[in-house]
Each structure stands twice: as structure tokens, then as C-alpha cells.
Amino acid sequence: MIELCNVWYILEKHPILEDITIHIKPGEMVYLFGPSGAGKSTLLRLAHMEIMPTRGMVRVADFNSSRITKDEIPFLRRKVGVVFQDFKLLPDRDVFDNVSFALWATGVPYRKIKKRVLQVLAEVGLSHKRYAMIKTLSGGEQQRVCMARALANEPFILLADEPTGNLDDESSRDILTLLGRINRRGTAILMATHKEDAIHQIPGRILRLKEGKLMS
Amino acid sequence: MSLNFVYSIKEGVIGLRRTRLASAITISTIAVSLTLFGLLLVVSFHVRQFVEQFQDRIYVEVFIDTSLDETEVASLKKQFEDYSGIESVYFVSKEDALARFEEEFGKEMIEAIGENPLPSSFQIQLQKSHRTGSDLETFAQYAQSQHGVDEVIYHKRLFQLLKQYKLVILSGGLILIAMVFFSTIFLIANTLRLTIFSQKEIIHNMILVGATNSFIRRPYVIQGVLQGVIGGGIASLIVLALIKGAALRFSAVLHDASALAWIPCGIGVVFGYIGSRRGLTKFLKT
Known part of the structure; x- marks a missing residue:
């Protein structure tokens, strides 16, 4: 499903990731645990090919980093849901438009878009805020919009980059509960975190990353 | 018409409202620069006509x-x-x-x-x-x-004077038009680029959720063309009003240059299209 084989990522002669080999199976819950600067975000960026490995190969479903073309990357990203620490929402639009954007981009008819958006908003508990502008939402709510958007295209894997990084304890618990529910329904999750308590909430495999190297 | 295209048109129109300050600045810049260009075009047209007429009278x-x-x-x-x-x-x-x-x-x-x-x-x-x-x-x-x-x-002396200055007047006019034209292109292209630059983060976020370059580009190009139409249209109406106003007072000497008044609107559309496309190129590389 997602495979990183002997991946190196070097930035300005400085190795950010060194010889990483990971294989994530369908429906698996995997934590990428390590301190800030360990290379967790870089690894996630490689997994949805926002950046390409300096050496080695990343394979996501049928897409291979050594063969993928620039035009194919958007199609890969539609199969992989990404939840960002800083949400990366479209601040000038409301909740509905933010979630539906990912579906419009794939050419889904409006009737289906509406149905799917309402479905995922219900899933993340934001049905009542569907017409709220992003700026008026709390951090926890914005993160749930981000999750709804990531789920809209029914991805086989969710990449979560410090999804609780900017949230208070209560909102963090809500988000982790939500991630657990999504994982139990069969969606694989690769979650990067530096919080020790976060990795005990949902049972899963823990990959420890330190200074760009995989420890276990 | 595909659903995506309908969405792009809707987003292009709504985009004017979303970026209302930047759009207002862009439209005003286009209107002012194209009004100046349009007026210069009309003045140059009349100078040329006067010179030709003068020559015909010899x-x-x-x-x-x-x-x-x-x-x-x-x-x-x-x-x-x-x-x-x-x-x-x-x-x-x-x-x-x-x-x-x-x-x-x-x-x-x-x-x-x-x-x-x-x-x-x-x-x-x-x-x-x-x-x-x-x-x-x-x-x-x-x-x-x-x-x-x-x-x-x-009129030997008159003819000599006309011969001497005709080239200077006409080529001077052409050079002036070319200079204003290129300044207008530069100004409009950069204003459109700034409008798009203010959307840099949003464009990047769109890329990250799997939108193709053409899907992202279309609404912005439609928005650019609309800004060009509105700005150029305002310029055309101002130029047309001035032509009509001048014709009322100086009907004996002025030629009908109404057709020239629509050139700014046409240029607005073309610049709006090219400017917004070029402005996006930098952000759609990855």
C-alpha cells in the first residue's frame, strides 16, 4: 500500500532522512514518533509526493516516485487523505466549500458532492457548522474540517502530521477519538506526533524516528 | 459544458468578491492605464488625420x-x-x-x-x-x-514645413503610443500578479488536496478576464464619452473615432487573460 525503500532525503548536503524503509499495510495504524526535527513531516511529505526522495523509492498504491509524472501527482493525492498540523484550509471559504473543493477537483457531480460532504461533516460532528466561515471556527473545529476534507475522497490511507499539535487537551482527545473511529472502519493511518500520550490512545505500530533515522 | 467548467466560472465570479480589495485595485489600475492609452490613441488618430488633410489641401x-x-x-x-x-x-x-x-x-x-x-x-x-x-x-x-x-x-514653404515635420509628428506619436502601451502591459501584468500572489497560500493548499493545475488555473484566469473586461470597459466608456463630448463642440474638425474607444476594452480582456495565466505559472510548478 505505502512503501518506502531505502529512502534518503538530503537538503543542501544535510541528510534529513537516512535510509528509511517502511511498509504500511491496508487498515494499519502506524505512529511516527519522534522529537521535533526528527524528519517526521518530511517523511509524510514524501508519502504524498509533495517532495521526492533524493535516493530510494516511495510507492503509494500504483504510483512509484521513480516513474510518476508531474501530471499524475494530483491523482495520487486524491487517494491519500492528508491532515496538516496547520490545517491548510481555504480561509476565504466556508466549511462546505472547503470540503467540497477536493470533490469538485475530481469532477464529481454536484448532487453526489453535496451528499458526500454532508456525510463526512456528520462523521466529524460539524454538520451544524457547514456554512460557517473558516475564520470563525476554533482550532479543534478547523482540524475536524481538515479531516472531513481528507476523508471526502474516501482515501485508503490518512496521513496525519501532528494533528493535535496546535490543539488543547480536550480538542486533541476528540481528534484522536475520531482518528480511532476512522481507522476501525478500515482506513490506514500514518500519524506523526511528538506527544507520548497520543500514541497510547489508539492501538498501533510505533516507528521511532530520531535525527532522520528509524530506530525500531 | 462540463461540471468543472461551470464550477470554474462560478468560482471566477465569486473570486472577485472574495478578493474585493485586490480586485478593486486591479480594475482601477486597468481602467486608468487603458483610459490614458485610449485617449492617446484618439489624439494620435486625429493628429494623423489633420496632417493627411493638410497635405491634401496642397x-x-x-x-x-x-x-x-x-x-x-x-x-x-x-x-x-x-x-x-x-x-x-x-x-x-x-x-x-x-x-x-x-x-x-x-x-x-x-x-x-x-x-x-x-x-x-x-x-x-x-x-x-x-x-x-x-x-x-x-x-x-x-x-x-x-x-x-x-x-x-x-505653397512651397508650407509643403516644405509639412514634409519636414510630418515624419517627426507621426513617428513621435507612434513611439509615444508604443511606450504607453508597454507601460500599460507592465502595470497590468504586475497588478494581476500581485492579486494572485496574495492567494499564494490558498493555491498551495489546493495543490496539496489533489487539484490539477488546470482546475486551479481556470477560476483565476476567468477572474483575470473579468477584471480586464470591467477595467477595459470603464476605460472604453470614458474614452467614448470624451469623444462624443468633443464631437459636440468641434464637430467641424473632428473625425468619428468612436470605433477606437473599444480598443481599451479588447486590450483589457487580452491582458486580463495573459496576465493572470502568467501570474499563476510560478505557483503551479509543483
């Missing part, structure tokens, strides 16, 4: 002996008409000359003299390609040498 006046009879006058006219490079030969009889004189200066002067002292003449216009200093000179000499010709006059 003719050779051949005064003939009052003793010539009708047959001799007809024969002389034929001789001039057969001369190579002549466009028209117009006979002005003594009576016609008197009528013109009285119209311009009144009857008193002629009444004081008692009789019509004005001679008959030919007003001879050379073809455009022969309206050069040497051709005029050669023809004047030829006319002077004909039997029955008293005097040959043409």
Missing part, C-alpha cells in the same frame, strides 16, 4: 491669361490632365473667383474697383505619390512654360 494654382477663349482654356485643361501624376484639374472662372472673394471679404472692395479684377485659374491636385517637392517643382515649371499661363503658385 495644390498648384495656375492663373491664366484673361484673353484666352473657351477653346484655348479647354485645350490647356486637357494638357494638364494628360500630364503624368495629375489627380484632378479644376477650372475656376473669373466669376467663381469673384464669388469666392466676396464670400470671404465682402462686396465693398470689388464695388470700389468697379469691375472684376480676378483672373481665371486652374486648381491642380497631384496624385498622392507625386506630392513630393521635386514633382511639384517640375510640374510648376511645366505649367509656367505653357502658352496662356500667367503665373503658377503653390
Whole structure:
């Protein structure tokens, strides 16, 4: 499903990731645990090919980093849901438009878009805020919009980059509960975190990353 | 029409509202710069028309002996008409000359003299390609040498002045238009680029959720074209209003330049399209 084989990522002669080999199976819950600067975000960026490995190969479903073309990357990203620490929402639009954007981009008819958006908003508990502008939402709510958007295209894997990084304890618990529910329904999750308590909430495999190297 | 295209049009229109301050600045910039360009175009058009008209008014006046009879006058006219490079030969009889004189200066002067002292003449216009200093000179000499010709006059000094300054006026106008045109392109392209630059983060977020470059580009290009249409349209209406206003006061000397007023609108559309496309290129590389 997602495979990183002997991946190196070097930035300005400085190795950010060194010889990483990971294989994530369908429906698996995997934590990428390590301190800030360990290379967790870089690894996630490689997994949805926002950046390409300096050496080695990343394979996501049928897409291979050594063969993928620039035009194919958007199609890969539609199969992989990404939840960002800083949400990366479209601040000038409301909740509905933010979630539906990912579906419009794939050419889904409006009737289906509406149905799917309402479905995922219900899933993340934001049905009542569907017409709220992003700026008026709390951090926890914005993160749930981000999750709804990531789920809209029914991805086989969710990449979560410090999804609780900017949230208070209560909102963090809500988000982790939500991630657990999504994982139990069969969606694989690769979650990067530096919080020790976060990795005990949902049972899963823990990959420890330190200074760009995989420890276990 | 595909669903994506309908979405793009809707987003393009809504985009004007979302970025209302940046859009207002872009539209104003387009309107002001294209109004200046449109006015320059109209002024340049009239200068060119005046110069052409002025040149058309240069003719050779051949005064003939009052003793010539009708047959001799007809024969002389034929001789001039057969001369190579002549466009028209117009006979002005003594009576016609008197009528013109009285119209311009009144009857008193002629009444004081008692009789019509004005001679008959030919007003001879050379073809455009022969309206050069040497051709005029050669023809004047030829006319002077004909039997029955008293005097040959043409505005040699005026012609020399026109010849001297025509190129300067026309090429100066062209250079000025080109300079304003390129400044306008530069200004509009950069204003559109700034509008798109303010959306940099949003564009990046769109890329990250799997939108293709063309899907992202379309609404922005539609928005750019709309800004061009509105800005260029305002410029066209201002130029048109000024043309109509000037025509009311100076209808005798001005030509109808209404068609030129729509050029700013056309340029607005083209610049809006190209400017927004180019502005996006930088952000759609990955």
C-alpha cells in the first residue's frame, strides 16, 4: 500500500532522512514518533509526493516516485487523505466549500458532492457548522474540517502530521477519538506526533524516528 | 459544458468578491492605464488625420491669361490632365473667383474697383505619390512654360514645413503610443500578479488536496478576464464619452473615432487573460 525503500532525503548536503524503509499495510495504524526535527513531516511529505526522495523509492498504491509524472501527482493525492498540523484550509471559504473543493477537483457531480460532504461533516460532528466561515471556527473545529476534507475522497490511507499539535487537551482527545473511529472502519493511518500520550490512545505500530533515522 | 467548467466560472465570479480589495485595485489600475492609452490613441488618430488633410489641401494654382477663349482654356485643361501624376484639374472662372472673394471679404472692395479684377485659374491636385517637392517643382515649371499661363503658385514653404515635420509628428506619436502601451502591459501584468500572489497560500493548499493545475488555473484566469473586461470597459466608456463630448463642440474638425474607444476594452480582456495565466505559472510548478 505505502512503501518506502531505502529512502534518503538530503537538503543542501544535510541528510534529513537516512535510509528509511517502511511498509504500511491496508487498515494499519502506524505512529511516527519522534522529537521535533526528527524528519517526521518530511517523511509524510514524501508519502504524498509533495517532495521526492533524493535516493530510494516511495510507492503509494500504483504510483512509484521513480516513474510518476508531474501530471499524475494530483491523482495520487486524491487517494491519500492528508491532515496538516496547520490545517491548510481555504480561509476565504466556508466549511462546505472547503470540503467540497477536493470533490469538485475530481469532477464529481454536484448532487453526489453535496451528499458526500454532508456525510463526512456528520462523521466529524460539524454538520451544524457547514456554512460557517473558516475564520470563525476554533482550532479543534478547523482540524475536524481538515479531516472531513481528507476523508471526502474516501482515501485508503490518512496521513496525519501532528494533528493535535496546535490543539488543547480536550480538542486533541476528540481528534484522536475520531482518528480511532476512522481507522476501525478500515482506513490506514500514518500519524506523526511528538506527544507520548497520543500514541497510547489508539492501538498501533510505533516507528521511532530520531535525527532522520528509524530506530525500531 | 462540463461540471468543472461551470464550477470554474462560478468560482471566477465569486473570486472577485472574495478578493474585493485586490480586485478593486486591479480594475482601477486597468481602467486608468487603458483610459490614458485610449485617449492617446484618439489624439494620435486625429493628429494623423489633420496632417493627411493638410497635405491634401496642397495644390498648384495656375492663373491664366484673361484673353484666352473657351477653346484655348479647354485645350490647356486637357494638357494638364494628360500630364503624368495629375489627380484632378479644376477650372475656376473669373466669376467663381469673384464669388469666392466676396464670400470671404465682402462686396465693398470689388464695388470700389468697379469691375472684376480676378483672373481665371486652374486648381491642380497631384496624385498622392507625386506630392513630393521635386514633382511639384517640375510640374510648376511645366505649367509656367505653357502658352496662356500667367503665373503658377503653390505653397512651397508650407509643403516644405509639412514634409519636414510630418515624419517627426507621426513617428513621435507612434513611439509615444508604443511606450504607453508597454507601460500599460507592465502595470497590468504586475497588478494581476500581485492579486494572485496574495492567494499564494490558498493555491498551495489546493495543490496539496489533489487539484490539477488546470482546475486551479481556470477560476483565476476567468477572474483575470473579468477584471480586464470591467477595467477595459470603464476605460472604453470614458474614452467614448470624451469623444462624443468633443464631437459636440468641434464637430467641424473632428473625425468619428468612436470605433477606437473599444480598443481599451479588447486590450483589457487580452491582458486580463495573459496576465493572470502568467501570474499563476510560478505557483503551479509543483
